[in-house]
Amino acid sequence: MDTIFEFLFKYRPILFQEGDFTFASTWPSLLVLGAVAAVTIPTLFTYGQARGDSRKGDRTVMAVIRLGLVAVLVFILFQPTLVLTSVVPQRNFVGILIDDSQSMRIPDEGGVSRADFIRTTFGAEGSELLTALSDKFALRFFRFSRDASRLNDMSELSYSGTATNLGNAMVRAQEELAGVPISGLVVVSDGADNSGEVLAESLLPLQAGGVPVYTIGLGEEELARDVQVSRVEMPRTVLVGTSLVVDVIVSHQGYSGRTVQLLVEDTGALLASEDVTFEGDGEPVVTRVRIHAEDAGPRVLRFRVAPQEGERVTENNVRDVLVDVVNDAEKILYFEGEPRWEVKFIRRAVSDDENLQVVVLQRTAESKFLRLDVDDADELAAGFPKTREELFRYRALILGSVEASFFTHDQLDMIADFVSQRGGGLLVLGGRNAFTQGGYQGTRLAEALPVFLDDELSTSAEPYYGELFVAPTRTGLTHPATQLGEDNSDAVEARWASLPPLTTLNPITRLKPGATGLLTGGPEQERDRQIVLAYHRYGRGKVIALPVQDSWIWQMHADISLEDQTHEVFWRQLLRWLTDGVPSQVAAQADRELVEPGQPVNLIVDVGDSAYVEVNDGNVVAMIRTPSGDTMTVPLDWDVEQDGHYEAGFPTTGPGLYEVSVNALRGADTIGAALTYVNVAPSDEEYFNASMRGATLRRVADQTGGIFYTPETVANLPEDISLTGAGVTLTEERDLWDMPILLILVLGLMAAEWGYRRKRGLI
Template identity: 20%
Template sequence: MSYTSIQLTFAWSVFFLIVIVGLSVGLSAWLYRETIPPVSQVRRRILIILRSAAFAIAFFILFEPILDLQYEEKEKPIVAVLIDASESMSIRDAQGDRQQQRRGVLDHRMWADHADAWDIRYFTFSDRLYPSDHKPSDTLALTGHATDMRTALEQTQSLFIGKHLAAYVMITDGQYNIGGDPGGFAQVSDVPVFTLGIGDPAESRDVAIVQISHNETAYLGATIPVTVTLSSYGYQGKRIDVEILHNGKRVQNKIVVLPEDGALTQVTMDVIPDEIGDQKYTVRASPLLGELSDRNNQRAFVIRVLKNKTSVTLISGAPGPDHRFIYSVLIENPNLDVRAYVEQKNGTLTELEQPPGRTSPTEADVYIFNDYPTNTSDPSTLQRFLQDISDNNRSAAIFFGIYIEVGRLQSIQSRLPIKAKPDASLQESSVFIGMSGSASQSTIVAVSDDPGETMRQWADLPPVWISRYAVAASEESDVLARVDMSRATNTLRLRNDIPLLITKRLRQQKTLAFTGYGFWKADFIIKGLNKSNAVYPAFIQQSVQWLAAKDDTKPVIVRAGKSVYRSGEAVMLTTQVYDEQFRPISDANVNVTLQNGSASHMHAMQPLGNGRYEITLDGLMPGDYPITSSAERFGALIGTDKTAVTVEAFSLEMSSTAMNARTLQTIASASGGRFFASSGIDSLAGVMNFQPLIFEREKNIPVWNAAALLILIILLLSAEWWIRKRSDML
């Protein structure tokens, strides 16, 4: 801080202050020209000074002096250094040891030379961001199971809002395998990103199973194709044995000739499940001599095997485009038997003909009412459906539309997840979907293993439509999605909360409601942008699976986020606890026990409210883990449930290990930064020239109300009185 101006200002003219002070000094001198009794001239002068000073300070205060200070304040530029701590940063390639390259960058003299001029903040990142209060040591643990560069940049940005963030420096191999495109962040960033590439831009010799495509759910005895995608570098023309194992036994195998470097090759094999339940299979590619790692030569997958196909009855209130979209999604699933009806203008229903090779189910496991019932729907037909839902605990989904009359569902109102009343003041409006927190753990909306990616894909959807109903969630229901009020019109914001996707569980029944409509419109828009619409088809298929599943109507239900986790990935478990009336219990003691060979480990789950409990387990070694969840209340056992997860040795970080120079160049160029290989740290130092922000500050300090001046006046007058008293003066 350096002062540029120091001034003392007064409420009135300084000239008058000087005149008044001069007069007060003259008056003091005149009053003490003679004293009774006479005192020495020295004593009279002291008395004149004391009284004159008291008068001068008093008049000084009356003129309300203010000290005006102007100064410069400097804010150091913040340089955020983001260091990749994922597993791929630990390997040795043709460029040498990546850990050694990272140490060389961090030990460069640039950081010490600018330690006083810059505010250097260090972070490490992999699948999440970790702030550090010091420069990471040489023994930094490089164990991150995945790399999310965009989230690391976004979270760093959020930490320095309103501060002088001058640059990001990313020390990384540039391989991101979860999260969004970091280039998108760079395009809108007003802070440059300087990227330092670690490693060799050429891939190491390796074979990896990068993807396994299969049906998540299948039926006993059905033939399930499994497509395995392999990537390979350095083994063009080599033959490799790819096999599928179940319970340690080979199910099928094929010999594959590996293609040119960088090309993907696919092999399709079949499995025929012969057991009901979650069946784990393992795909294994035989290791080849000289591979970087054989951990990616084996991957697991799980198929949920059901005894019978699911029967779905779809009733639409009109032959509109939403009906065609929903029907086409359902009919594409060979594991569903679909019976579809469309209401005609006179209120009667017409059944659609079955596609070749398909038969109509005789009864429904799941009902889907799409824009049904309407005000013209035949009462007896509607009552037959509603009676079946009530008497036989059929699960049901309600998709809203323009013509739906929710009031005609009164007989099953207690089973529905919503309360809806028509409101003439409401108009048809387009809205965007905003997912709730509980949606991240729901299989109904999942489109990715990464909950963040699922949320992003739903947020990126075109708008849907809502109409004339004021909708609220009913008791004990779960709202998975709401209208995104940040992108809603001012009129809609007055309604505060508008649920869009709501579910409800009863003892032997589940219901679902989606209060928007216009699936076809969103699908049309997405395809018009040459993109694939994976969200809505997955949502419809997974809604049917959720509605049809009867195994989650128990008092205690434990679920893993997924069946197979990668090495190092956090395992997420949730438990739901219900009483006999299927009301959530939120004050239970819930524990999960993991069995690993002969050892078992118990962990207490944390309550989330509404009967939900959660735990995240880090650091599980590769293997199979049977899991038992138990819930107690007041010392009494409510129930138990079991599941299992597999932690596979497969490492996402090892699926592609080359330094991704293109991504790093894109990030740097789009943000106004520069890209350098790790050997170019000297060149980076040459362009990192950041200046502090200089702020002109002004501070006004009122002097006239300072207590010290009043105390000084009192001391001066007290001193005068004391001298007069000692001199016996009148």
């Protein structure tokens, strides 16, 4: 289109956009009018007089054509001109920013890599583009990946950068060129920015300085055939022996209908595999992989899809994720208001699990409590905790059948705070004194529950009793707490369907907004009548409701074989999930998951006292053990903006796992300690989402007044910069009278009159 336009109008459209139109003729207006009249009047007169065989219509048509011809000639005589502002040759600078990251090595269509374009265009002596640019501008080259720096020689480009930070590169180049007239910046990149920074912020100084950015996008906007492990959603810390359900997002291009295998490996040993079937092009598939965390310690798990045939980028088929498998005993308080079989069977289910310590406090008679599995004689000696310090020692709380009036108002508040402030897990079991039947409506605990307590049946005077065949909801099919040790959704569904019914005294049917239902139950043919398992987040923690009274049926029932582990697995996974993510008094983590060798790590530590009130006057020190065995001590400083928040950076050298043990003191008293790991490894991040980001590059160009090019259109770049760029400029006039379109018009009008006459027989 542009070529046709240029053929007809002599110049490219951009010149007409940028330039001002004017007539160069210096003739006085009156003379012009006179001349026009001198030509027009005789024309109209002669055509009006002529008779012959012509009718009036014929004469009008021919007069109009002739007048048009006259008008074109008059237009030409007035010397139409385009006035352009263009930069002064060699007086202005252009910064050329070249992407030096790994993604430039990716071979695109035809096997030509993105770096090849750079080599032939900017590296080779005498390249047309380079010559044209250097004719007009003083050129300054920069290379950029994670950082940007001046480039003196093209041979310095190694294409080994492991990240791309586009915004930073442009700002740096602008700073480097400060003080000299800049016509613009040329960014040669695939635009795959993965710095995580907001690009719009980096554009502000360029917009303010009036520096247009010309972007040259390299690579295909969509890789023709590619499989990518885009994302792995996994907790950073899990309890040893826990079954995890990890969300893995796998995307693809060009492999619709194909089934590939997603493998999970731990230092070479296969942990799990899951089939992934691709659907429509580019549609990411969310796959849920079940993994059992067997061995304690930090593990780097590798999620991998084997390279497919025809795939050019295979580095993005693999993702490594660090998970810390801890071997702690999670202390859970189970408070039960009456002798109940659930106590026996829950204890029995988790007794073999060394990572769960269920401390039971059971009210056997009025003011008489049975304590089981306490650490010492003083623990819970006075019954249910009365202070926050006492309650917050536990990581989770299970409330059985105990009426609300047993607790003081403060204790109910404390239980709610246990979840919302301390971040503990709360599990509320069904029973004759639980939920509505326990008189919890209107208490703070009711507010914390994921379900409403005002069901019609629940609030009626008649006691309710229902038998529940249990079924998982859609979420429940893949939730870690409801897997029952099965490894696919069909098996999970079948397993639930095979279990004998439970009973309930608490008809709970309505979830609160934002709550998630995992299990429902009801008569055999209507298993979704009421809620069996639901949860939501409440403040920092989570609250789970399980309004049934006899999950022990899954252990004792005659249909359940002695070897069957349903009841054990259900309770272990439920309690592990209950304590999952519960914060400790001291919590440490690195500010990002992936660190490259040599990059500094920022360590973030949150510190709270025994009532989980943030501590700002703590003395927090991190001891770091590098993979080579060296240790360093890093003191952390309180971040004044956030209570209880401490930060410090430390350098990394070689790759490997860095062990970070944090110790927090207040005066001479120890508040707590935390252990975390940082995985330092070379990154393949550049190969993920490695297609050319046309949209990003276009936006950069549009917002700064530049233009977006591809290798095919880049030849116009030198002239475009000189016309649209900033810097020292001069005015230039370009004649338009010799535009081919005008000659075509003259000849066309003459031919049209002749043709009309022939047709009408007037010759």
